[in-house]
Amino acid sequence: MTDYPLAARDAADRHCRSLQDALGRFRRDHLDRIAEWGGRLAVVLPAGGRLLAAGNGGSAAQAQHLTAELVGRYRDERPAYSAISLHAETSSLTAIGNDYGFDEVYARQVAAHGRPGDVLLLLSTSGRSANLLAAAKAARTAALRVWALTGPAPNPLADAAHEALCVDAGTTATVQELHLVAVHALCECFDAALADDTATARTAAGAAARVTVHWGAA
Numbered sequence: 001m002t003d004y005p006l007a008a009r010d011a012a013d014r015h016c017r018s019l020q021d022a023l024g025r026f027r028r029d030h031l032d033r034i035a036e037w038g039g040r041l042a043v044v045l046p047a048g049g050r051l052l053a054a055g056n057g058g059s060a061a062q063a064q065h066l067t068a069e070l071v072g073r074y075r076d077e078r079p080a081y082s083a084i085s086l087h088a089e090t091s092s093l094t095a096i097g098n099d100y101g102f103d104e105v106y107a108r109q110v111a112a113h114g115r116p117g118d119v120l121l122l123l124s125t126s127g128r129s130a131n132l133l134a135a136a137k138a139a140r141t142a143a144l145r146v147w148a149l150t151g152p153a154p155n156p157l158a159d160a161a162h163e164a165l166c167v168d169a170g171t172t173a174t175v176q177e178l179h180l181v182a183v184h185a186l187c188e189c190f191d192a193a194l195a196d197d198t199a200t201a202r203t204a205a206g207a208a209a210r211v212t213v214h215w216g217a218a
Contacts, residue, residue, distance in 0.1 A: 019177055022169040026178050033165050034182060037147060038189025042197060044119055045070070045081040045190075052114055052144070054086040054106045054135055055123035058176045062123050062149075064088055066183045074187035078194060084113060086135075106135035116143035124148070125175040127155025127166070136160040149182055151175040 041051065051070060053063035067083035086109045087093060096105045110120060120139040122132045127150035136157065139146045148161035151169065158164035167178040 015173070018170060018174050022167065022174050022178055023181065025168050026181060029168070030165050030182070031185070033163070034185045035189045037163075037165075038186050038191075039193040040145075041070075041119065041186075041190045042193035044117060045083075046079070046194070046197075048082075050082040050084065050113070050115065050118045051121060052084050052086060052110060052118065052139075053121045053123070054109075054132060056087075056129055056131070059123035059125060059179065060085070060087040062176065062179050062183055063121070065180070066121070066186065069183070069187045070190070074184075074191055076191065078191065086110070086113075103130045103134050106131050107138035110135050110138040110144070111142060114139055114142045114144045118144045119147060120144045121147045121149065122157060122161065123150075123179055124155075124157050125151045125172045125179075127151060127153075127157035129157070132157055133160055149179055 045051065051067065053067050054060070055063045064085040064087070067085045070081045070083035072080070086106050089109065092109060093105050096108050100108060114120065120135065122135060124132050127148065132148075133156055136146045136148070137160065140162075146161040146163075148157045148164040148166075150158050150164060150166050151172070152175075153164070153166035155166070158166050165182060167175050167182070169175045169178055
């Protein structure tokens, strides 16, 4: 019998401990920002605004995971909201890459789809992807709000965004795992903010109805 299974288990244990440590830092440092972003989306999307999201490789998958939760649903039934993963438009992506170069594959789509007040969320473990930096620049030109979800700071993408959440983790794998936590936490906060807004609107409508009844009776 070799010691390979034991060595493999040790590697898995180290990975889990690294993730646990990074998750503790995430909870300590970033929940306020996630809650703020969720609240902001709860204002932008119901008003007809749009979330654009982009990343490369595993970060592209995370971006698409988020937009699927918004267009579909995260947990409870609610209206569909406009959210687009820019890498998923494969004909546009390959045409732009072929004609303008890979650095422009997201920037040109931002120029096409983004409107003032929309949100662009860019995901990158390194924070150094040229195509995401170009997208951030295009979004600022078009008056979108730019959020970055990255690995450790400092990095160029965090500097290019209006706001950034920089995960403090030692490996790319752990950064990506915390990005998925951030995606789900953002959905939790978005849904909670929507529910709070709905409850507030119902309270206001009830108060207005009572005032109408009161003055009508007079």
